[in-house]
Amino acid sequence: MTAPAAHARFRFAVIVFPGSNCDVDAHRALGEVLGQDVEYVRHDAGDLDGYDAVILPGGFSYGDALRAGAIAALSPVMAAVERFASAGGPVLGICNGFQILCEAGLLPGALHRNRDLKFRCHDVFVRVEAGRTPFTWGIEPGTVLRMPIAHGEGCYTAPPEVLEELERRGQVVFRYVDAAGRRGGDANPNGSAHDIAGICNEAGNVVGLMPHPERCVERLIGGEDGRRVLGAAVRWLAARRELVTGGR
Amino acid sequence: MDAEAARAAPAARWERVGLTEDEYRRLVDLLGREPNDLELEMVGVMWSEHCSYKSSKVHLRRLPSEGPQVLMGPGENAGVLDLGDGTAVALRCESHNHPSAVEPVQGAATGVGGILRDIFTVGARPIALLDSLRFGPPERERNRYLLGGVVSGIAGYGNPVGVPTVGGEVYFEDCYADNPLVNVMAVGVLPRDRIVRGRAEGVGNPVFVVGARTGRDGIHGASLLASREFDQQAEDLRPEVQVGDPFLEKLLIEACLELTAGDAVVGVNDLGAAGLTSACSETASRAGQGIEIDVARVPRREPGMTPDEVMLSESQERMLIIARAGREDEVRRVFTRWGLEAAEIGRVTGDGMFRVRDGDRVVAELPARILTEQAPVYRRPAAPPADLEERWRLPRLEEPGPGDTAHWTAALERLLGSPNLCSRRWIWQQYDYQVRTNTVVVPGADAAVLRVPGSRKGIALAVDGNGRLAWLDPDRGARLIVAEAARNVACTGARPLGLTNCLNFASPERPETMWAFSAVIDGMAEAARALGTPVTGGNVSFYNETMGRGVYPTPVVGMLGVIDDLEKVVTPGFKAEGDALVLLGAPAAGLAGSEYLKVVHGLVRGRPPLVDLDLERRLIDLLVEAAAAGLLRSAHDLSDGGAAVALAEACFAAEPGAAGAEVALPEAGSAAEVLFGEGPSRVLVSTAPGDLQRLLDLAGRLAVPAAVIGAAGGGRLRIRIGGALAVDAEVQRLHRPWSEAMARWMA
Amino acid sequence: MSRQFTAHVRVTLKPGVVDPQGRAVLGALQALGFAGVADVRVGKWIAVTLTAESEDAARGAVDAMCRRLLANPVLEDYRFELTAGAGERP
Amino acid sequence: MSRQFTAHVRVTLKPGVVDPQGRAVLGALQALGFAGVADVRVGKWIAVTLTAESEDAARGAVDAMCRRLLANPVLEDYRFELTAGAGERP
C-alpha cells in the first residue's frame, strides 16, 4: 500500500509573493526531505499548468499591510490558484498562506490579531478532525500532532452561521488541543473560534492552517509530525493517480 | 577685519556641525581653504564620534584580529570567518541605544534593519539575529514600557524580514534606566570565495543608490544622537526618529544577493549613519579612488529637498552599489524584478576626490580621505575612578551555615524569580526563531545552534556582556565576558572560532570612561588571544549617559563557534534519570559582582576574579572533545546565580522524567559561595553512568578538574554541602517563580 | 480635465467582532486612571489621494478600492468622505 | 451629574515619516488598475466612549488620553471630535 506512495514523485508549486519568507522552508521540506519535484512560482505567474499541488507558504506578504494576506490575495497568480482549486487540485495555505486563502475567498472566515496582540512562536498540539482532505489523507481523525506556530494574526474568526456550517460539513481540519488531545485551557494560543487551527473548503481540496508543518519534517529541527501532513498529500496524489490510471 | 572678529565669525559654523575649533582648523589645513556649508556638514557628521571612532581608534588597534580562520577582519562592513568547507560566515554587532531610548519600537526595529544590511552588504545571506539588551529595573513602569517596545520592535522587523532571532540576553540595572542599551548581532553565510567588499573600484564604474527613496528623516539622527550626551536637547531631535520597513528590506536582501551572486558588481555598501556622505566617501577611500555623484539623480520621497538634506539623510533600507561599467542594465533589471528602484547617481573617478553635483553645479568637492582616514584621532586622558578600591571591598556577611535548609532554599527561590535570572521566554516567544528551518538549538540554552545551509556543519552563537563586572574591574570583566561567551558556545559541543563586539560606554570626555575603555580592550585582547578567537569587528557606542550619569562600562561579545556534526549537539537539560552529574573546571567561585549579592544584600561589590585563561582553554577543549565522543548528555555553563541556579535550570530544561538532582557540592567556601558564587571556567555536565569513567579520564588527560557531584532525576533538587542539606525543593515549586516572573510584570 | 480628490476612509470592525486591540487600550486607559472610559474600538483611517474626471468617478473608484482591498467584508465596515483636493491638473 | 460622550480620534503619521503600510497599499491599488491614485497614508481611527461632568472635562480627558497613550508623539499627530452620547447618567 505504501510502496507506490514512497516512490511517487509529483510536481509541487510553491508560490512566492513579495515578502514570503517560508517559501524556502516549504521547498526544502517537499524537495530535499520528501523527495518531490518542487518549483517556485512567482506571484505574477498566469497559470499553474502541469503542477500536481500548490503550496502558499508563510511569511509577511506585502509586509502584512492593512491585513495579513490582503494584498497578496489580489495577485495575478491567485486567479490561477482559484482555477487550479476548482479543478480539484490540492492547495495548502500555511500561516500567511492560510490568511491569503481567506482574503481571496477560497476559504471562509478571516484571521484576526491574536487575543493577546503578541506574535507567538512556539509548538502547539493540534488534533486532526477531518481525514478526507489531501493533507490529512490517511491520518486517523483524533490523531494529535505537534507543530510550531509563528504568527501575530492567527485568531480564526467567522460569523456564527459560518462556524456552524464548517462544523456541520466537517470542514474543521485541525483544532488546537493539549498534548493529550483535549480542548480548553491554554491549548488555544490565539483565541481562534472553536479552537480552529485549520479548515478546508467544502470540496476538501483547499486547506489552510496556522501551524507550520514544513518546519517539522526532520528529527533535528522541530520534530517530524509535519511530514505526516505533507506526506499525506503525496499519498493522496498517488492514490488519485492509481484511480485514474487503474494502477498501471 | 580684526583678528577677533575673524575668529568669531566662523565659530558658529563649526559648532553647528558638532566640531571643535581645533577640528575646524585641521579641516581648513587639510583642505587648504574654508569649506562651504555642505562640505562642512559632511565633515561634521563624518568626524563625529559615531562615524570616525576618533576616541576609540587608538585602542581598538590592540585587539587581535588575525588568524587563519579570518577571511575579512575589522574595517569592512562585517567580519568574515572561514568554516572550512568552502562556506564562510559573516558576523557583526551594533548598538542602537539612543534611538531606542527616544522611540523603543522603531529605534530597535531600525537597529535590526541596519545590522542586517551590514551582513548582506558583504554578500552573505543573513541567517540569524541575536539581541543584547539593558534596561532599568522592571519595577518602574517606564522601564517595562521600554522593554516591551524594544522587544516588539525587534520582533516587528526580524520576523517579517524572515531572519530568525535565535538568542540574546537581557539585564536590568539602575544605571540603564535613562539610557537603555539595545545591541543587535547578525550572522550570515556565503561561499568563501564570494566576499563582497565596500569598495568603489574601477575608474568609470557606475554608482547606484537602490532601495528606499531618500527622505528628510533621520538627518543627523544616528550620528549626532550617538555622539553626544543624552539630554533635554536630544529630546528635541524627536521628529528625526525613523520608521523601519522590513518588507522593503526583505526585497532588498533578495535583490542584492541575487545581484552579488553574479559578477556585475565590484562593491557594495549600506547607507547607515551619515547616509550617502558616509557610503560614498568610505567606498572611495577604501579603494583609494574618487567618486562623483549627482544629488539631483537621487530618488526623493519628499519634494523640495536640498543637496544638504539628500547628502545627510539617514533614510533606512538603502544601499550603494558600485557596478561594472556596461552592466548597468543588469543592475536595473534585478531591482525592478524585486519591485525596487535603482538609480544611477554617479561614477568612480581616479582623482581621489568626492565630488557632489546638483545637476550641472558642483556643490561639494573634497578629497574623500579627509572624511575618512584623515578624521582626527584622539588619545583622550584616562584615569581610574577614585572609588575603585572601595568597589572592591566586600563587607562581611552575616549568614547561617549550610544546614539551614529553609533559608537557602528560600534564597534560591528568590534568585530564580529575580529580574536578571528568571526565564526570558516572554521575550523570545515573540521572536520567530525558526524561520528558514535551520535552528537546531532554540533560545533558552547556553548558545543557539544553527545548521549551516550548504554545509555539513553547524554554528553555535552566543552574546554575552556584563556591565557589573566591567564596572568593578574593566580588564578582568572583559576577560570574564570573552571566556563566558566562548564557554557558552563550547557547551553545545562547538569550537569557538571568532567574535565580534559592541562596546557601550559613557562619555569619552571623562577620563574614567577612557580608563575603563582602555582596560576593557586590554582584557578582551588578552582573552581573545588566549582562546584563539580573533575579534572580527564590532562597534563602539559612547555617550551613553543622561544628565551626567553614565551606564556601567558594558562590553558585549558575540561569539561564533563551529560544530562538525549536528548529531553531536549538546543542550543544558538533563536527559535521563540516574545520569551522573559532574562539575568540570574550577571548583570554587566567589561572590564579587554576583546576582546573589545584588538580590539578597543589595550590593554591587567585590573584585572579580582573574580568569585562568589556560584552564578555560583546556575546559573548552574538553567540552568539544567530550561532545564529539558522545560522552555528554547535557552541559550547562555555571554563570549568573552560580551552581544552584545552574542545577535548577538544568532541571527545568530536562526531558520528561529526568528533572531533579541529588548532589553534594565540594565544600569550597561559605554556603553562599558554594551555592551562588560566580566564577569562570565552570560547567555542569551529565553523562550516562557507563560513560562516566571515560569522561573523567579525558578530563584528567586535559588537566581539567572534575568532581562527580551526584545524579539526575527524582523530581526534587537536593543540594548538600559537606553533609549538610542546604537546598531541598520540588523542581515544580522552583520552576514557578522562574517561569512566571517576567510575564507577570509585563502583563 | 481631471481633478484631484482626497478620500478619508474609515474602516471599523463590525459591531459583533471582538476587538482585542480596543480591549487592550481600554484596559490601559483605565490603568492610567481614566476612570470614565467605558469602551474603546480601534479601526483604521486611510487617506487616499487620487485624480478623477469627476466627483462621481472619484467616489466610485474609492468605493471599489474599499470593497476590493481596504476593508474585509467578513470583519469590517467602511465609510468615507471625499473632498476636492486643492490642486487641479490638466 | 455626568454625561456620556463619544470621541472619534484620528491618529496619523507626521508628514515626513515613512509609511510602509501606505506605500504597500498604494502599490497594490495601482497594480489593481486604480491608475489615478497618487498617495495613500494609513492611520488609526479610535472611538472612545466615556462619561464626564461636562464637555470641557471630556475634551480634556480625551486630549490627555491621546497624549499619554493613543498617539505616539514622536511619530504621530492626532485630532478628535467629541459628540455627546445619547445616554445621560445620574
Ligand SMILES: Nc1ncnc2c1ncn2[C@@H]1O[C@H](COP(=O)(O)OP(=O)(O)O)[C@@H](O)[C@H]1O
Ligand atoms: N569595538 C570594535 N572592535 C573591533 N572593530 C570595530 C569595533 N568598532 C568598530 N569596529 C570596526 O570598525 C569599522 C567601522 O565601523 P562603523 O563605522 O560602525 O561601520 P558601519 O559604517 O558599517 O556601521 C567596522 O569594520 C567595524 O567592525
Ligand SMILES: [Mg+2]
Ligand atoms: Mg556598514
